Amino acid sequence: MVTKKQGKNVLTDEYRYKILKELQQDPEISQRELARRLGVSLGKTNFCLNALIEKGLVKADNFKKNPNKTRYLYLLTPKGIEEKITLTQHFLQRKLKEHEELAKEIERLREEIKP
Amino acid sequence: MVTKKQGKNVLTDEYRYKILKELQQDPEISQRELARRLGVSLGKTNFCLNALIEKGLVKADNFKKNPNKTRYLYLLTPKGIEEKITLTQHFLQRKLKEHEELAKEIERLREEIKP
DNA sequence: ATATCATCGTTCACCAATTGAACGGTGTAG
DNA sequence: CTACACCGTTCAATTGGTGAACGATGATAT
Numbered sequence: 001m002v003t004k005k006q007g008k009n010v011l012t013d014e015y016r017y018k019i020l021k022e023l024q025q026d027p028e029i030s031q032r033e034l035a036r037r038l039g040v041s042l043g044k045t046n047f048c049l050n051a052l053i054e055k056g057l058v059k060a061d062n063f064k065k066n067p068n069k070t071r072y073l074y075l076l077t078p079k080g081i082e083e084k085i086t087l088t089q090h091f092l093q094r095k096l097k098e099h100e101e102l103a104k105e106i107e108r109l110r111e112e113i114k115p
Numbered sequence: 116m117v118t119k120k121q122g123k124n125v126l127t128d129e130y131r132y133k134i135l136k137e138l139q140q141d142p143e144i145s146q147r148e149l150a151r152r153l154g155v156s157l158g159k160t161n162f163c164l165n166a167l168i169e170k171g172l173v174k175a176d177n178f179k180k181n182p183n184k185t186r187y188l189y190l191l192t193p194k195g196i197e198e199k200i201t202l203t204q205h206f207l208q209r210k211l212k213e214h215e216e217l218a219k220e221i222e223r224l225r226e227e228i229k230p
Numbered sequence: 231a232t233a234t235c236a237t238c239g240t241t242c243a244c245c246a247a248t249t250g251a252a253c254g255g256t257g258t259a260g
Numbered sequence: 261c262t263a264c265a266c267c268g269t270t271c272a273a274t275t276g277g278t279g280a281a282c283g284a285t286g287a288t289a290t
Contacts, residue, residue: 006246006247006248007245007246007247009246009247010246010247010248021227030266030267030268031267031268031269032266032267032268040248040249041248041249041250042249042250042268042269043248043249043250043269043270043271044247044248044249046268046269046270049268050269070255070256070257070266070267070268071256071257071266071267071268072267072268085228088224088227088228089228091224092221092224092225092228095217095220095221095224096221098217099214099217099218099221102210102213102214102217103214105210106207106210106211106214109203109206109207109210110207112136112203113200113203113204113207121275121276121277122274122275122276124275124276125275125276125277145237145238145239146238146239146240147237147238147239155277155278156277156278156279157239157240157278157279158240158241158242158277158278158279159276159277159278161239161240161241164239165240185237185238185239185284185285185286186237186238186239186285186286187238187239
């Protein structure tokens with residue numbers, strides 16, 4: 001559960017959003033599986049996830065019996081749920097803009113090919 | 116005019132396309148200006164450009180008087196022109212796909228926000 | 231002619247980001 | 261008990277990207 005070491009530009013809005021989303025729909029997910037879904041390394045995933053925990057957006061509960069080690073349930077905290085909603089809205093706005101830009105780019109490319 | 120050092124994943128299709136496009140429409144461009152237009156560093160631009168030269172897609176002619184140093188005209192070779200056409204088509208295909216994917220992603224985000 | 235200045239391409243030490251093999255802990259099956 | 265599978269964590273090593281610094285050149289002023 002250690003953090004430190006590694007810049008702060010690692011946990012972008014995009015990863016924050018994606019991780020919160022994945023955890024919300026499957027809190028039993030492992031870090032390896034999460035890494036696979038995000039398309040990044042285990043190390044980076046571990047770092048980002050712990051950053052979210054540190055920020056209080058995610059709580060890592062132990063499960064499987066009562067003991068207190070290995071294997072977590074990654075649950076969004078109320079603050080995490082709120083943050084995820086905000087991020088989703090921002091993300092949508094960004095994607096809309098990108099979509100528009102892409103349309104322009106495509107028009108440009110078609111123009112370029114035509115003559 | 117040296118290359119080496121620096122991975123091969125640096126010169127992506129995207130940069131190949133963009134560089135060829137910029138050079139085609141302005142062969143007198145400097146590496147600094149090219150870097151600015153691509154939104155990357157001078158170092159990376161220099162590397163990519165030399166890679167294109169090495170591949171025979173671009174020829175760096177000297178200009179300004181007859182001497183043979185500093186300041187080049189970056190001209191696309193016939194092979195470079197051909198390559199640029201191909202890249203443009205691929206690029207267009209890719210952008211169309213991305214555009215579609217984005218539309219889906221946006222739909223997903225809207226769905227996510229609505230309820 | 232000489233000095234100054236702007237700009238060029240090139241280089242490379244430095245930093246940030248990313249990776250995945252390795253490790254020790256834990257649940258499970260035989 | 262042993263063996264195995266999977267977990268989260270760590271961190272040495274690699275890679276990617278940067279921009280200040282350098283020497284060379286053309287233009288301009290003195």
